[in-house]
Amino acid sequence: MNGWILAATVGLGGGGAAALWGVTTGSPGRRVIAQNLTTSAVCPALLLLSQGYGRPAYVDLALLMALLGPVGTLVFARLLADDLADERPSAWGLTWAAAGLAAAVVIALCVAGGPGRAMVKLLVIGALLIGGNVIASRALAGGFREVRGG
Amino acid sequence: MSDAVITVSLLLVAGCATAAVVQRDPARQALVLSVLGAVLAVLFTVLQAPDAGLSQLAVGSALTPLLIMLCVRKVRRRGRTKDGAR
Amino acid sequence: MNRLRLWLLAVGGAGLAALLVAACLDLPAFGGRWHPYGDRAVQASLDRHIANTIASVNFDQRAYDTLGEISILFAAVLGCVVLLREARDEHRAPPEPAEVARPVRRYALLVLPVALVTGLYVIAHGQLSPGGGFQGGVVAATALHLLYLGADYGALERVRPLGVYEASDSLAVCAYLVLGLAGVLAGTAFLANTLLPYGTFNTLSSGGTVPLLNAAVGMEVASAVVVLLAHFLDQAVEIEEEHGS
Numbered sequence: 001m002n003g004w005i006l007a008a009t010v011g012l013g014g015g016g017a018a019a020l021w022g023v024t025t026g027s028p029g030r031r032v033i034a035q036n037l038t039t040s041a042v043c044p045a046l047l048l049l050s051q052g053y054g055r056p057a058y059v060d061l062a063l064l065m066a067l068l069g070p071v072g073t074l075v076f077a078r079l080l081a082d083d084l085a086d087e088r089p090s091a092w093g094l095t096w097a098a099a100g101l102a103a104a105v106v107i108a109l110c111v112a113g114g115p116g117r118a119m120v121k122l123l124v125i126g127a128l129l130i131g132g133n134v135i136a137s138r139a140l141a142g143g144f145r146e147v148r149g150g
Numbered sequence: 151m152s153d154a155v156i157t158v159s160l161l162l163v164a165g166c167a168t169a170a171v172v173q174r175d176p177a178r179q180a181l182v183l184s185v186l187g188a189v190l191a192v193l194f195t196v197l198q199a200p201d202a203g204l205s206q207l208a209v210g211s212a213l214t215p216l217l218i219m220l221c222v223r224k225v226r227r228r229g230r231t232k233d234g235a236r
Numbered sequence: 237m238n239r240l241r242l243w244l245l246a247v248g249g250a251g252l253a254a255l256l257v258a259a260c261l262d263l264p265a266f267g268g269r270w271h272p273y274g275d276r277a278v279q280a281s282l283d284r285h286i287a288n289t290i291a292s293v294n295f296d297q298r299a300y301d302t303l304g305e306i307s308i309l310f311a312a313v314l315g316c317v318v319l320l321r322e323a324r325d326e327h328r329a330p331p332e333p334a335e336v337a338r339p340v341r342r343y344a345l346l347v348l349p350v351a352l353v354t355g356l357y358v359i360a361h362g363q364l365s366p367g368g369g370f371q372g373g374v375v376a377a378t379a380l381h382l383l384y385l386g387a388d389y390g391a392l393e394r395v396r397p398l399g400v401y402e403a404s405d406s407l408a409v410c411a412y413l414v415l416g417l418a419g420v421l422a423g424t425a426f427l428a429n430t431l432l433p434y435g436t437f438n439t440l441s442s443g444g445t446v447p448l449l450n451a452a453v454g455m456e457v458a459s460a461v462v463v464l465l466a467h468f469l470d471q472a473v474e475i476e477e478e479h480g481s
Contacts, residue, residue, distance in 0.1 A: 001152050001154070005152055005155055006154075008155060009154050009155040009158055012155065012158050012159065012162065012192060013158045013162075016158070016162040016189060016192075017162070017165075019185055020162065020165050020166055020169065020185060023169075023181050023182055023185050024169045024172075024173070024182060028177075028178075031178065031181050032181065034181075034185070035181050035184050035185060038184070038185045038188050039188070039211075042188045042189070042191075042192055045192065046191075046192065046195060049155070049192075049195055049196065053198075055200075057200065057365040057366055058195060058200055058366070060200075060204065060358065060365055060366055060367060061191065061195060061200055061203055061204055061207060061366070063354065064204060064207045064208060064211075064354070064358075064371075064375065065188070065191070065207055065211065067347065067350065067351050067354055067375070068207065068208065068211040068212045068351075068375065068378060069188070069211055070343075070347075071211065071212040071347075071351075071378060071382060071385065072184050072211045072212045072215050074340070074344070074382075074385045074386070075212060075215050075216045075219060075385060076180070076181065076184075076215065076219065078385055079216075079219040079220070079222070079223055080177060080219070083177070128347070128350070131343065132343070132347070135339055135340055135343040138337065138339050138340060139337065139340045142337070143336060143337035143339070143340040144334075144336060144337070144340075145335075145337075200366035201288075201290040201366045201367070201368070201371075203366070204358075204366050204367055204371045205370060205371050205374075208370075208371045208374040208375050208378075209374055212378045212381075213374060213377075213378055213461065213465075216381070216465065216468075217465075217468055220468045220469060220471070220472040221468070221472070223472045223473075224471050224472040227472070227476075228477070231476065231477065
């Protein structure tokens with residue numbers, strides 16, 4: 001048990017519990033925001049676990065999650081556009097906090113790993129994660145307003 | 151002490167799965183299933199099965215929600231057309 | 237008649253329960269140090285210069301089971317295609333163009349090639365790191381549907397000639413079979429991994445036929461998922477029932 005796994009446990013416990021509570025209670029707007037923030041809570045935890053277990057191959061899991069997590073949120077944003085039309089769910093405070101967490105984790109891992117191909121991969125994952133989080137939040141807050149039945 | 155992270159993951163999976171069963175509406179169930187997929191992938195990772203975790207992420211993050219939501223849309227459209235034709 | 241069936245179910249269920257309990261009591265303890273199958277599997281994988289033991293088990297030691305798995309996926313997609321085809325009392329309405337917010341559209345078009353390349357990367361590195369044909373194929377197919385999420389269904393239909401994907405699905409299954417038969421023709425067994433050189437450990441060209449089988453499975457899964465989603469999307473977006481039915 002080292003510091004990385006401890007940090008991952010804390011992140012998973014807090015973020016996972018918050019996401020679960022958000023996605024099971026409340027209005028549809030709150031539920032989709034919680035689903036969006038699941039990606040931002042779990043992906044940094046996967047990066048920390050890969051460093052904690054000493055297995056660089058686990059970073060591929062974080063890469064896939066950073067790519068496909070926002071795609072999942074876009075699916076809900078597009079196909080639930082009618083339900084969300086009145087609400088315009090937006091939680092920009094949470095979004096930027098999640099982006100800050102992702103940036104902190106990526107920077108910490110880059111410093112721990114040192115320069116090289118692994119660092120480039122980490123930076124790509126960080127960019128995908130933060131960009132995807134912001135765009136998915138934008139999509140939920142009215143990005144699919146003009147979509148009718150498509 | 152890495153048992154702590156396994157315990158946390160197991161509890162999260164148990165909670166998500168129970169929540170998924172308790173939900174009645176398919177659209178809301180799809181949202182919970184998306185969260186369940188991510189948490190399951192983490193459980194597989196902490197049990198040192200990254201291949202299974204990767205498969206779970208690939209299928210559960212975008213594909214399964216898309217299939218369920220397309221079915222929900224089809225059912226709703228059919229309901230609306232029948233109401234319109236009446 | 238109902239009672240007889242229930243009795244039959246009870247007898248079968250009791251027999252299954254007894255066998256399961258006996259088997260579970262015989263399992264090694266959780267997290268112990270004695271792993272006879274694991275030791276032999278890892279040794280066989282390392283002998284053939286395959287770094288990812290899961291890929292070795294899937295595509296070398298139990299390659300026949302993987303053939304069964306891709307057949308299951310093929311049959312399932314075939315069943316969905318038959319069930320979801322346009323029926324006689326339905327007609328196809330062209331999809332309405334949609335206006336998506338510009339940042340979302342730009343993001344989708346930017347991430348689509350990245351996701352596609354990542355899918356191909358996961359397929360190609362199946363024998364080195366976690367991943368392989370199945371995972372990479374699903375990622376590649378999902379990447380294509382970013383075009384639907386970021387633009388509209390008309391845009392996706394233009395780059396997705398469905399006949400090509402159906403043909404490539406079948407061709408990939410045949411490729412897997414042909415690779416297996418090559419072993420028979422060379423005098424060894426079906427799907428035996430003794431034809432090609434094993435290469436250097438931990439490089440892309442290691443493991444004999446494992447990278448080729450990975451590629452076949454990747455192509456099959458990607459095409460199958462695209463065909464499956466195409467029929468779901470057609471039903472949800474285009475096909476409508478005739479009024480009055």
